[in-house]
Amino acid sequence: MRQWLAALWMALALSPAPSLVAGTVESVSSDTTWMTVQLAGRRIGHLRIDRVNDGKQVTTTQDLRIEINRNGKTIPMSVLTRSVETLDSQPLGFYSRSMLSTSDSIVDGRRQADGRYAVTTTVAGRASESTLAWPVGALLSDGQRQAMAGAASRSGHYTLSLFDPASQDVATVDIEVLGNERVSLPDGSEVLNHQREVLQTPRGVQRMDLWVNQRGETRKSSLDMLGHPLDLLACSEACALAPVEAIDMLRASMVDSPQGLSVSMRQGGLRYVIHVADGDSQPVISTDEQRVSRLGNGDWLVDVGNAVPGGQAPPTPADTQANAWVQSDAPPIRALAAEASISAEDDQQKILQLRDFVSGYIQPHGRDIGYASALEVVRLRAGDCKAHAVLLAALARAQHIPARVVTGMVYADRYGGSRQVFVPHAWVQAWVHGRWQSFDAALGHFDSAHLALDSGDGDPWHFVNLANLFGQMRIAHVGAAPEQAATAMGGAVATRD
Template sequence: MRSLIALLLLVLTLCPAPSLRAAVPTAEPATTELTWMSVRLGGRKIGHLQIEHRLENNTVMTTQTLSIMLNRNGKSIPFTNVSRTVETTTGEALSFSARTSMSAIDSTVNGERQPDGRYKVTTTVGGASHETIMEWPQGAMLTEGQRLTMLAASSHTGQHYQLLMFDPSGLQVVPVQMDVLGDEHVDLPGGTETLNHQRQILQQAHGNQIMDLWLDKRGQARKGTLSMIGRQLDMLACDETCAMAPVQDLDMFRAAMVESPRPLTPNLRESFLRYRVHIKGNATQPLIDTDEQHVFNIGNGEWFVDIGGPRSGGQPPPVEEDKLPNAWLQSDAPAVRNLAAQAVGDASNDRQRMRRLRIFVSRYITQHGLDIGYASALEVVSNRQGDCTEYAVLLAAMARAQGIPARVVTGMVYADRYANTSRVFLPHAWVQAWVEGRWQSYDSALRRFDSTHIALDSGDGDPWHFFNATDLFSAMRIEEVFPYWEQSVPGPAPPPGATSGGGR
């Protein structure tokens, strides 16, 4: 799955771009400055970041190009994100755009300020475009506005403040708490520099995500670090030769695996299972409650996760958005609607429709591979290839095309053996559909849902939802797994119907 990609994209948007100075007279000629950074994970080089800053006619254009090579179970996958913002020299947003490419999959977003102050946003995924009008979020900043704010704060050691960062790729506002830690001597590939250390804290239910930045006297980021899947991600300013040095293989998919304390046989997978898990950090609600999964905090960073005994009321009922098309679930596209109608045939109720849709999608994707980027439903209809995320987005879109509310779930699933590793939980994705008054899970990739599916987050199919679960893969340790008939750990009684995992 591509939860790791979403984190790297967030890193790009949180890294302030370089600037020449706050303002220049209009008459001065255009000036351009390039900054290069090496991107390293766990000490191994995985790519580079190029930042181009152009100042012309009292506008600031910042173009950031992140290029990395992902490796998943021996498959090398090139990934590029190009983000461009145009602002006034005082940090007022004028336009933004972003393009994300992985393998042969591209998605783009373009936003232009209109005369009335609103923004026309065009999102294109798989060749299909969707246009909306959005109000600019109050207080939100693009790259130049962020730089000016952090530069102003750099002389106030000990100051705490908030930045509302607008992310062009995800079209979302990221509220970040900032701490000014003061000037420090920092070793970089080109030598030691005196830089201002500021810390960004992104607060979320899964636990705080912290990124440290070191800024020069113009507010340019010269170094950035954060933790990702248990490893340190570094972005270090250096010259072009250093930034463009060859990448080193690092299997990010393997790093996201979580060991199982015991083998989970087929009969256990079909039963109610209780997991006792330990999660590092200060998460307030690291896993979600669903109509099939119930989470209990037992203190000291430990949680019970009960899966099985499905019943309604574990999560809120659907809202209108759960039935609507979007850039990733193009349920209104004729190709998706026709395919869904073909799959359900003469089914008379939603339970029959979802079962037929699940079977159809399981058979429809004929090339299963890890070298496909996060594709939209329309792209999957066309190329019929992908991994678990492609199965999930296609099934969710086809369900919505039939008027059935559906969501894409991010989580983990058990495998007896994967990539020469035994008894592990792997990143995974599947679908929830609203059937007979509750959310029910359907897994087209594995052709069945069972009690080894641990849900971490759910959403509308946008890959940015996968970011919410990224850190959990390295922060979680499964201490114990046991079925309803074992009582090795005291706790809440199993729910009614706990003898069945509800596999479909």
């Protein structure tokens, strides 16, 4: 359920903070802007933006705090970023702190004398160091504001490259200037410049509308999230800090199944026809177990279950390396991996034993801890499907088995008060016997009722566009695949996650 926060964060990243009149070295100028965050017209949180100009540099701090409801439980989440720039928008440093689980994840980048950036990434209290060469032309907050202010005076198109401190990725944004409009805000109306942005992401296209004033400050932004409008609106502090209103994010992210799927159907191959409102975006990925073809008019044909190697490229060195979220080199994880697979004779036996170990290790409680890293899961022994996936991937890599974390959906007869739905889910792909095979530690097995939407290294920021995809998807048909080739899938479907 945390994946969609990344998409909300991108909306924040595309919302420049207030401008300041350049001061002198002796004087400091500062400003604060408040925004209310609304989903489907209901308040889910707020954004505070602080900007300080000391006459030499501009420091922008953006603090996003939201609350969502899942099965009657309120779950707080937050992302704070800070960018430091010269007065002419040259980057000097960046910082991000994300609360996606019980521990903060922190990214701290500081410019060195040679122009490169020393980056410290801390997840679950474990720090790693790296070096970043600044992407050519990439902007931080004040650079974006100045670019949007300059573009507001003319119609037409322009392009920006925006640096996201949390993910350290660069987003390429195509922007169309639509002209001035009078816009209603909680504290009154303002004449603002309407700019429509198209963000290219690895998973497709994200569209967002912004309304900015003459200084390039965003006063309103709007995009689709889970099939509903997500709005950030400038207003007073009292307005922004008003109590949140409950909205069931779990139900909003489900996709209805056109029919019930029996256990025997799930054990064989299944054929899906999936419709997406944005017909240009491929809703699912091709894998060694999932074949995808375009039908046209927003429809996609997806066959799942019959193993056909070649759907994905072989592993790269990164698929066996440790990272901030999959800490496969940490002594506790290495010890658990060795213990859990001690009797295995080959990689196939190892990954099956590791899957069964994770299934028993994580207790069926505490499923609202958020997006935890593998080390956090080892300590907490609790979590949902994402916790099972990151821990299994870490254990597999510790045993030198290439592994990836898959984000997708899985069918459930009953879930969260709903019937016959596909719910967000996560599992692992491991490279075994010359192909990628899926292993689901949360359910204890993998079957053809799993739909893979994306795969990666376990970092939650890879899932930036999936939340919007859930709102666009409709499963128009699901049934037995024409060819019922034998598969290695079996067992009853559970709903532990």
